[in-house]
Amino acid sequence: MAKQRPVRSSAWLDAVRSIDHCMLCGCVCQVQAAHRNEGKGKSQKVDDCLTAALCPACHAEIDQGKNLTREQRRERMNHAIVETLRELARQNLVGTI
Template sequence: MIYRNNKLLAAIRQLPCASCGIEGGSQAAHSNLLRHGKGRGLKASDAATFPLCVPCHMEFDQGKALTKAEREQLTMDWLAWTHIQLIENEMIEVKR
C-alpha cells in the first residue's frame, strides 16, 4: 500500500516553490520515480513529495528542457530540501 498523508501534503503546499522560490500557490508535486512508488496510473508515496508552483510543476512533468538524469537529480534534491524545511520549521511532528 502506498503511503498517503493529507496533513503532510497540506504542510508541503505551505512551502515556497522548490524550483523558483515563489511563495504562495505551491502544489504538492509527487516524484515520478519508480523507486518512490510511481507506476502507471499511480502516484508515488506522499513521503516523496515536494512543493512546486503551477508553471514549475507543469514544466517539470511535461517540459523537454531537462534530461532524465537532470529530472531525477532535481527530484532527489527537492525531496531532501522539502524534508529539511518541514522538520526545521516544525511543520510536521518528528517522533523521537
C-alpha cells in the first residue's frame, strides 16, 4: 500500500490562526496552528486538519513539556484539536475552506 502524502491547506491553517484564544489555557492572544505530534514521519507533519489553536507556551508544553508524560501531552493535544474544530464550526469557518 502506497503511503499517502499529508493534506496541506493554507486556508485551514489561516482559519485556525484566526481564532483569538488558546484552546488549552484560554488566553486571548495570537495563537499558532500546532500540528499533532503523533502519526507522522521523520520531519514530516500530519495533515493540516489535525492542528490546534495554541498559544506559544501551550504549544511548547505539548511539544517538549517535561512536566507531562507523553500520554498526557497526547491527551491534551487531542482535546485541543477537538476544541479547535468546534470553534471553527461555531465561527462557520469549516464550510468556507
